[in-house]
Amino acid sequence: MRYKILDQNGLNFLTLTVVEWIDLFTRPVYCNIVLDSLRFCQEKKGLLLFSYVIMSNHLHLIVRTENKTGLSRVLQSFKTYTSNQFLDYLLDPKNPESRREWLLNHFAFNARKNSTNSHHNLWQGDNHPIALYSPKVIRQKLDYI
Numbered sequence: 001m002r003y004k005i006l007d008q009n010g011l012n013f014l015t016l017t018v019v020e021w022i023d024l025f026t027r028p029v030y031c032n033i034v035l036d037s038l039r040f041c042q043e044k045k046g047l048l049l050f051s052y053v054i055m056s057n058h059l060h061l062i063v064r065t066e067n068k069t070g071l072s073r074v075l076q077s078f079k080t081y082t083s084n085q086f087l088d089y090l091l092d093p094k095n096p097e098s099r100r101e102w103l104l105n106h107f108a109f110n111a112r113k114n115s116t117n118s119h120h121n122l123w124q125g126d127n128h129p130i131a132l133y134s135p136k137v138i139r140q141k142l143d144y145i
Helices: 028-044 071-091 100-112 135-144
Strands: 012-017 047-054 058-065
Touching (some): 012 071, 028 047, 028 071, 058 071, 058 135, 071 100
Antiparallel strands (some): 012 058
């Protein structure tokens, strides 16, 4: 079942996961791509980032946006940009990555299962949004992070 962000400008707890739960964020270079993109979304796309954690294969965010296009559009932009940055890094043979071929093969395989992406798919489609509607729920998610 695919969850939807019901309030596009409301406070949400999100989980963004790499396909097949691949441990991509064990390398600092990939974490830095995520952090740079989050900063860009804050500065240029109206993302308000209240808390986050980067795990080995997923990240949790507590966010909202002031962007009129809504949180879904900001997330789409974030995922597209980070995917392109990850791929640029992986496709450059000068960059050290012992898992290069393995990662590219898995991302290509997952793209074949996704009608919107024909070459490589790095992120799972669902962000599993949870609306943070009360102080109790907000505290619970902050403690989780």
